[in-house]
Amino acid sequence: MFKIMFSNWDALLSGLGYTLMASVIALIASLIIGTAFALMEISLHKWVRVIGKAYVEFIRNIPLLVIAMAFYVIVPQFIMQMDGFTAGTIGLTIYTSAFIAETVRAGIQSVPNGQMEGARSNGLSYMQAMTHVVFPQAIKLVIPPLGNQFINLVKNSSVLAFVAGFDLMYQGKLIANATFNTFDTYLAVGVLYLVITMPMSYAMRYLEKRWHTA
Amino acid sequence: MQNFINAYSAVNLSYLLRGLWVTIEVSVVSIFFSFLIGTLLGIARYVKIKYFSAIVGFIIDLIRNLPLLLLLFFTYFALPNIGLRLSVIPASIVAMTVFESAMLAEIIRSGIGAVPVGQMEAARSNGMSYSQAMLQIILPQAFKKMIPPLVSQFISLVKDTSLATIILLPELTQHAQIIYGQNVNYTIPMFVALAVLYFIVNYALSVGSRIIDHRLN
Numbered sequence: 001m002f003k004i005m006f007s008n009w010d011a012l013l014s015g016l017g018y019t020l021m022a023s024v025i026a027l028i029a030s031l032i033i034g035t036a037f038a039l040m041e042i043s044l045h046k047w048v049r050v051i052g053k054a055y056v057e058f059i060r061n062i063p064l065l066v067i068a069m070a071f072y073v074i075v076p077q078f079i080m081q082m083d084g085f086t087a088g089t090i091g092l093t094i095y096t097s098a099f100i101a102e103t104v105r106a107g108i109q110s111v112p113n114g115q116m117e118g119a120r121s122n123g124l125s126y127m128q129a130m131t132h133v134v135f136p137q138a139i140k141l142v143i144p145p146l147g148n149q150f151i152n153l154v155k156n157s158s159v160l161a162f163v164a165g166f167d168l169m170y171q172g173k174l175i176a177n178a179t180f181n182t183f184d185t186y187l188a189v190g191v192l193y194l195v196i197t198m199p200m201s202y203a204m205r206y207l208e209k210r211w212h213t214a
Numbered sequence: 215m216q217n218f219i220n221a222y223s224a225v226n227l228s229y230l231l232r233g234l235w236v237t238i239e240v241s242v243v244s245i246f247f248s249f250l251i252g253t254l255l256g257i258a259r260y261v262k263i264k265y266f267s268a269i270v271g272f273i274i275d276l277i278r279n280l281p282l283l284l285l286l287f288f289t290y291f292a293l294p295n296i297g298l299r300l301s302v303i304p305a306s307i308v309a310m311t312v313f314e315s316a317m318l319a320e321i322i323r324s325g326i327g328a329v330p331v332g333q334m335e336a337a338r339s340n341g342m343s344y345s346q347a348m349l350q351i352i353l354p355q356a357f358k359k360m361i362p363p364l365v366s367q368f369i370s371l372v373k374d375t376s377l378a379t380i381i382l383l384p385e386l387t388q389h390a391q392i393i394y395g396q397n398v399n400y401t402i403p404m405f406v407a408l409a410v411l412y413f414i415v416n417y418a419l420s421v422g423s424r425i426i427d428h429r430l431n
Contacts, residue, residue, distance in 0.1 A: 061416035062409045063373035065387060070405045073394070077401060151279065158281035162380065169283055176291065183295035186288045190280055197279035 034100025233389030252318025
């Protein structure tokens with residue numbers, strides 16, 4: 001395993017880089033989109049709520065692979081050239097945004113209603129009350145699940161291997177095909193994934209426990 | 215529009231539905247095995263036997279933190295390297311089962327943990343053995359509360375079967391790819407069909423879970 005790892009270190013490292021890059025970009029983008037949809041889901045207008053809910057339910061119930069492949073296959077055919085990495089990252093973003101929307105919605109709704117009413121009756125607008133009063137209280141509840149979403153993103157970014165996205169899984173596939181030593185290669189790839197996800201998952205568990213008792 | 219009409223010919227539709235059937239078969243078998251193994255692992259984590267539970271917990275964490283795609287690759291491509299050759303369907307079921315039992319173990323452990331300790335104490339002091347109390351008192355109460363997270367894990371299992379296209383499991387996504395591979399004009403209709411079929415299966419699961427949850431609690 002170590003022989004494979006060291007003789008293909010550059011390829012594996014660049015794969016890891018692409019995996020992390022896709023995960024970070026998708027996390028930031030889906031955080032923005034997800035929050036927007038969470039706000040739609042709790043909107044005061046019925047139709048806005050329906051649209052938000054429909055988006056979340058629809059995306060959550062179809063596989064990430066189908067979303068990523070759709071971007072990889074359909075967009076270049078009709079709209080514009082798009083490489084695998086971009087298509088995969090857009091797919092990841094859209095898929096994750098639905099889960100983040102649910103997380104953020106739950107976080108906002110766990111803040112007692114009186115907070116919003118109190119802020120509104122003190123003369124803050126709906127948006128002001130959201131950003132200055134409700135969000136800061138919701139964030140503590142939302143951060144551990146968001147960390148778990150990031151771990152999921154790192155794992156899910158392996159679908160980039162389907163769309164030639166140069167990620168860790170893709171590089172592993174290339175190395176395995178070149179060396180025929182599938183066992184050691186995939187073991188090495190697994191170790192590299194764990195190096196990122198394990199510490200994060202323990203950190204999130206620690207945060208959850210600490211903030212839960214605080 | 216003509217593309218849609220041509221793409222959804224009887225031949226193509228029945229081919230898609232056959233793919234959907236494989237998806238469902240693999241999902242059901244994996245759900246069955248991973249539920250059994252997950253329950254055992256969840257109990258093993260809950261009872262806190264010295265060293266044993268910690269080791270089980272660590273292995274569960276390792277598996278949970280790996281991508282399922284890697285486990286699929288590993289069972290199908292890497293195990294033959296050390297002399298264990300599985301064909302496509304068993305390999306997919308093994309990989310899905312290993313991954314999902316780790317996910318379910320975590321859900322089941324926290325579900326058992328949510329049952330008040332008094333239940334176990336009362337059952338024990340009424341003369342039941344530990345395993346009797348676990349099976350007849352604790353687990354039924356725990357499963358009642360666990361239905362929503364369990365079903366959402368099953369939904370992600372159904373979605374994850376699509377990853378097995380990479381080892382050419384003849385399931386829904388793979389069949390759709392074959393159809394649009396033959397005619398570029400069918401790409402959009404096939405993706406629409408994929409989204410709709412997966413949505414129907416998974417949404418039915420989540421509605422079902424809501425109904426059962428409502429009845430029980």
